[in-house]
Amino acid sequence: MSSDSSRLRQLAVSESGFVFDPLTGHTFTVNAAGLAVLSGLKAGLDVDAIAASLGASFEVEGGEDLRRDVDDFVLRLREHGLVK
């Protein structure tokens, strides 16, 4: 896991899912699962632990590949320059 949690800790995140990056001035919207992943990353958890926490805090049907979803989300954060 190469995410740099200090960069993520700078983000202003509202409960409604509005995210402001004070370094670039960019703003984003994240959904509830995205918020959960962000807070997991900020806390320094690894992908497996975050995937497990998603499974615990959301009602999942069973077919989802939570790990792949988290990986994809981290990839998006990287494209947005929010993690290295």
Added chain:
Amino acid sequence: MSPRYERPVIVRHALGGADKFGAANAVRPVRDFEGVSIAELVAAHGSPLFLFSERLLRQRVRELRSQLSRRFDDFVVAWSYKTNYLGAICEVMHQEGSWAEVVSGMELDKALGAGVPGARILFNGPAKSAADLEVAFRTGVHVHLDHLDELELAERVAERLGLRPQVGLRVHIGDLPVQQWDRFGFTLDNGSADQAVRRLLRRGVLELTALHCHIGTFVLDPAAYRHEARALARFGRRLEREHGVRIDSLDLGGGFASHNTLHQQYLPGEELTPSLGQYVEQLADGLDEGLEGAPPPRIVLETGRAMVDDAAILVATVLANKRLADGRRGVVLDAGVNILPTAWWYRHDVLPVEEPRGLAEPTVFFGPLCMNIDVVREALMFAPLEAGERVVIGHVGAYNVTQWMQFITLRPNVVLVSERGEHAVIRRAETVATLLQQEEVPPWLRR
């Protein structure tokens, strides 16, 4: 109870506005078609799947007939075969009283083969062969001639057969508020239509009884038909005055728009497309102006797209999600432009089958072809879709199941759903065997 899981998504706000309207979903899912669940239909007939509603087909034709009957005593609605010549669709149209309008020898054979009497077939198009004309004249088909070479050919065929068939001339009218279609017919403004009439009468082999015009396609301005009808009626009256011919039928063609949305339209077709009543109103007003009290001839309309386009949907299945380089979400469907060529003209509606949940993002829908051009719909705000979920593509009844191509994948089942919810395949899905049936490997290549 914990909230239902949806994939984590982060969307960056674009500079000055994507089409976003928050978490609220502005679309309602399409769970069933004519009262039968999409899931059941796909389980029975596979995906992708074309679904036609018999009820909507009949309803549209009846609406057109009812509008026409308000203004005309003598009118004919002809089914434009090229729009959709699947046997079951043609059968519905013929049951509703429609004649057949064909534009090739193949279509003519199909109509005659289906038992349509020649006297209820109109034969248009710029490419009729001597053999086609012979069949047409023998069976009493109404032939509309497109150019001088065809006129001469028709005269030779008629002389050989010893017949004096009644024919029509296709006319091109300039200066209408539509894209000019001057490659069809004899131009009225420059005198070539008059020239053709004089020639036809001088030879006396054919009998001129009809005029035909077809101003364009997807005509959004009903006023264009007023100009057309007026000009055609005036021309007919002038021919009667100058040459004593009796024009007893005016074929005003087709071109009425469906409720699809052209790529170059701003507002959706649902709002912009005139009603059938508006078209008929303009047409009838124009005719009144052109006839100036003279007895009205029989009016023929052969509008295809507006009858069938809105009566069908295409069900497709999500094969995969991917993230494009520019951040948009790409969704790969099992249906592409190979079976939906109208995606090149229209911004087709794409609607979910299940209740959408989660954040809508800019989404591009691709087909399954390994071709860059295989885009079913650009830039649509859409909630997340999982592989295996279905979507419905709207207004696909016109031209797709005639213009589709067998390319890379095979063409799927086409199903008709009746008002009572019965469903049956009206064109079977192709298999590799379908292709091999047409192929030969020359002897020297055989192992």
Added chain:
Amino acid sequence: MRPPCEAVVAVTGMNATDNPAPGVAVCRSLRAVPEFRGQVVGLGYDALDPGFYAQGLLDAGAILPYPKAGRLAMLERLRALRSELGIDVLLPTLDSELRAVAASERELAELGIACFVPRLDALAAAAKARLPELAGRGGFRTPDSEAVGHAEAVRTLVDRLGLPLVVKGVFYGATIVHSEADAVLAFHHFAASWGLPVIVQRYVAGEEYNVAALGDGEGGLVGAVAMRKMALTDKGKGWSGVTVDGPDLLRTTGALVDALGWRGGLEVEFLRERATGELYVLEVNPRFPAWVYLATGAGQNLPWAYVMLACGEPVPELPPYRVGTQFVRISLDQIQDLSTYGALSASGRFGSVGVRRAS
């Protein structure tokens, strides 16, 4: 149905840029009514529509799907907003919305949302492309014009009408062209922006006047205010203007409203030909203009009269307006934290209408 003075009124067109939509002017007009204790909800298409940020103007704001998404998408969104914000009255201010709203009046009424908009046939008859026909019915002049669907027809019109010509988009925009090449270029520009048809009109040299008005739906004029623009932006939008006494402007507006049985707000653009003094109607816009607050300032609050009519209340006769009242538009920067923008971006709306204002 709440009485007008307690209604929650939703106003579209929050895009108050240098080519402003009328929404902000309409909201200010409602705020100017002393007895109005209701709430104002701004409806826009982008989280950064400036009207959302006008201080003291709105109780709440929400984002709509673009008109391009269609009538059903709009209805679904309004259905949700009706339950979230309790909207009683809808006042659309954009040309591109009018058709969908007019076509949905019954469905909106079933949701409990009242509006006072033109009937569909009146809307169609007032379209730019059909102005010459309307001129015949209403007994007024309009410069020769044609709606064209392809570039070839533009060339024909250059021959027939001569140069210069005015080329117009079906919804918005107009440009004066001085050559055939520019005319074709303008055709393609407007066709690409707003679709077909594109309107080509003979150019008439003269002075422009505008009238903001409200029709009662039975051929009568509830109010009408005439204005001459004093300053234009580089986009040709009025940045300053003054009310004028124009009996023939008001008379023609009345004739037009009568001919159409117009129901709701409208703006009529006039041109008085320099050489002859003849009055021409250039365009009929099916909604209030962006300068409608000038009408309010001059004594005729047309948006408020709209709300009353939508609520089914009789409107007392509006007083004559004060001639010589001027408006000057200004640009100013609004300062705030990111909360409004954040709420609009994340949930598509901000604010609430739960708390009533003190009267």
